[in-house]
Amino acid sequence: MPLSSANKRALSEENKGEPALTSKRSRTESKNRELDEPESCATMTEPQKKANFSALSGNGISRHASPLANAKPGAAKKLVIKNFKEKPQIPENFEEQTWLKLAEAVGAIQRSCAIRYSLEELYQAVENMCSYKMAAGLYQQLQSACMKHVRANLQQFLGDTYDHEQFLKMMSNCWQAHCRQMIMIRSIFLFLDRTYVLQTSSILSIWDMGLDLFRTHIISHRTVEARTVDGLLNLIERERAGETVNRQLLKNLLRMLTDLQIYQEAFEKKFLEATERLYSAEGQRLMQERDVPEYLAHVDKRLNEENERLLHYLDSSTKKPLISCVEKQLLEQHLAQILQKGLTQLLDENRIADLTLMNQLFSRVKDGLKELCTAFSSYIKNTGRLIVVNPSNDAEKDKDMVQNLLDFKDKLDNIIEVCFAQNPKFVNAMKEAFENFINQRQNKPAELIAKYVDSKLRAGNKEATEEELEKLLDKIMVLFRFIHGKDVFEAFYKKDLAKRLLVGKSASVDAEKSMLSKLKQECGGGFTSKLEGMFKDMELSKDIVLAFKQHQQYLDASQAIDLTVNILTMGYWPTYPPCEVLLPSEMVYLQEVFKKFYLGKHSGRKLQWQPTLGHCVLKAEFNSFGVRKELQVSLFQTLCLLLFNENNEYTYQEIKTATGIEDSELRRTLQSLACGKARVLHKTPKGKDVEDGDKFQFNDEFKHKLYRIKINQIQMKETQEENTSTTERVFHDRQYQVDAAIVRIMKMRKTLTHNLLISELYNQLKFPVKPADLKKRIESLIDREYMERDKDNPNTYHYVA
C-alpha cells in the first residue's frame, strides 16, 4: 500500500537526527493515523505520540472512538489535535544538493571508483526526491548523465586501425561495463524505476533507457555497427574454416545484439547471407572434388558444427533459417547429382553406413526421400534387368539367375531395413521395380524359378536343413509373386514335380507339401488343385497296387515280377508324347491283367500306357566271371536288354524293329547301355554316337564294383524340344483358359458390356494377355455361338444358353 508521500516527507524531515527505530515507528503511526485525520499528526509532540502509541497497542479501537470518548464520564485527559502552524519546508537547494550527490555517485559508478555515500543513503535520496515530485527532473538528469557517459565511450570504437578481435573484445568489455553500471544505477534509482517510471508509460525503464542509449549512441553508429557485425562474421568464418575462436566473446556480443534487439536486422540477415555464400561455393566445389560418401560425411559434419554453433553462441531463433540454409546449399541443390554420382556405387558395394547417412540427410530436405526412392527404384530396375535379360540365351548365365535374384533381394531387404528404416515407400518401390524388371523377359524367369525350386526339392540336395529349406522357399515365393506369367511357372513346376514323384526322387514330402500350400496361399486353390491331384494320384496308386496284389489273377500272371503301378489322372499331370512300344508277351499279359482289374474297379475310364515313364529292376548274370548284378533301368533299357536273352548280337535296325522304340529315344537308350560308364553291351564299331549300321553284343565280361547298378537314361538335353513344347503348351492352354473364363463370366452375368467383360477377365487371368487377343477369343466364342452381340449395341454381349 503506497504511502501518502506528503505525510511521510513531513515526518521524515521532522524526525531527522532521531534514532532510526523511533523514526520508523512514527512512520508506522502516521500510516495508521492518516486513516482518520491526516493533517493532525503534525501537531503532536513526541511524548504525546508515545502515549498514543501505547494506547494504540492497548486498545486499537479507542483512537477511532475519540469523539465518543469525550461524552463518557471519567475521561480525565483530552486529546486535541491541531494543524501545523506552518507547513514544513524542504531546504531550498534540496533538489540540486541531492542530485549533485546522486550525480557524483553515478559518475563514480561509471568511472568504476568507490562511491562516497552509502547505497542506502543514495536510495533514500532518490526516494525523497521522488516524494517531492522531483521524479521527472531526476529521470531527465539521470538520462542525460548516462547519455553523456555512453557518448564518451563511442570514440574508442572509431579508431582508424583496428583488429577484428581486438575490436570485438573492446566492444564486449564496453558492453559488459555498461551493463554492470546500469544494474548498479538502477539499484540506486530503484525507487524512481518502480514508481515514476512505472506510472509514466511514455518513458523507458532505467535499464531499457540504458539499452536504448547504448543502441542509439554506440551500436547504431554506422561504422561501429559495421565493424561489430563484420568482426562477428569474420570470427565465425574463421571458425568455419577450422580455427579455434573465442566462443565466449561471440556469445557475449551476440547476446548484446539480442538484448539491444538488433540481432535480427543487424546481424542475422548478414550472417545468413554469408552462410549461404560460403556453403553455396563449398557445395559446388566439393561436389566436384569429393566422391559422394566423403561429401555426405562432410555435410553431416557441417550440420553438426552449425548445431553446435547454435548451442554455443547463436540465438536459438536463428536455428531454423540457418539449418535450412545449410541443407539447401549443401544438399537440396545437389540432390540429383549426388544420386546420379554416388547411389549406384553405394548400393553396389553395399555401403550400409553411407547409405544410412544418405537416408538421414535426404530426409531433411524437401523431396529428398522422394528423389532417393526414385533413384533407388531405377537402380533396382537397371541392376535387375542385367541379371534377368540374356539376349544370347546363354545357359550358363541363366543357370545362376534365380540365385542372383535371391541374393540381390536379400541385399536390398537388408539395406531397406538397416539404412532406410523399413520405410514403406522404399519397400513398395522395391516391389514395383522387381515386378518391372523380372517381367522384362517373358517366361524364362518363371521357368528358371520353377527349376530352381526343383533343384532344391530333389533328393540328394543335402545343402540345407528343413528349416533353411523352408526359409528359402519363402524367399522364392517372394520372387514368384512378381512374375506375371504364373501359369508358365506352374507348367514347369508341374513337369519337375511329376519327375520327382514318379522317380521317387523327392527329398521330403513335408517340403513338397509346404511349397504346395505356399502356392495355394498365393494363387488360390484353383492354381494348385491339379498339383494336389498329382499327390492324390500317388496315394491312390499305392492303394490300387495293394488291392491288385491280393487279386488272384496277379498271382497267376506275375511270374515273380514285382509290379508297382502309377495311375495318373489326365489333366493333372503334364502330357507326355504318346508312344507305343512292343513289350515281351509276359509283360503284355501282366499289363492286360492289371488293366482289366483297374477298369473293373473304375468304370467309364480308359487307360493309356506311358512307357516313357516306366522303370524296372533287372537281374543280370554275366557268365565269364559268373557275375550277378541287379540293374536299375528304364523300361526302354529293359526292352533292349531283354532281347539279348534270345541272341548275342543285334543290329540297330533289328533292335528298333523288335522294341518299336522311337528312333531318337532308342539311340539314347543304346548309348546309355553301350557307351556310358556301366557298359552291359558292346557296340561295334566303337564310338560315342549310335549309327544306323551299328551292331550290339552282350558284354559277357561286364564287371562293376557294386551289386546294384543304376544305369541312367541319357537325358535328352532337356533344352529346346521339351522346353519349347512346355512353353507352347502353356500358350495353347492360355487360349482355353481365356475361353473358359469368358464363358464363366458371361454365364454368371448373362449380359455384359465389352469393357466390363475385359476388366473382369483381367481380374481372373493369371498371365499377361493383350486386349487384342482377348477380343479374338470373344470373336471366336461368338462364332461358336457361346455368346452373341446385342442387336442394338455391338459393345454388349449376351450369353447364349
Added chain:
Amino acid sequence: MAEEMDVDREADKETSSKPEKMFTLKKWNLVAMWSWDVECDTCAICRVQVMDACLRCQSENKQDDCVVVWGDCNHSFHNCCMSLWVKQNNRCPLCQQEWVVQRIGK
C-alpha cells in the same frame, strides 16, 4: 551316363553253367494315364472339359466327386450337370433322345 548306387557289395560268385536267361525282370513300375472314356471331351452343358470338374464343383471344391455320366445314346456329360438338366428336360442335350443313364463313371 551310368551312376553307381551305393548298395550291397557284390553277391555270391557262382560258377554254374550258362543260364537260360541273362536278364530277368524283377521289378516293374508301370505308368498309365487314365481319362474318361468319352467321345467328346467337353461337357455340352457346362462347356468345361469332362476331365476337369464342372464349374459348380470347382467352386465348391468337390473336384473328386465330379464324375461323368453316359446315356444310352452314348453321349456323356458331367453327372451333376446332367442331373440338373433332366429336371427341366429329360432328353439328351445333344441328340434329343430320351435320356436313359447307361453308366456312371467312378
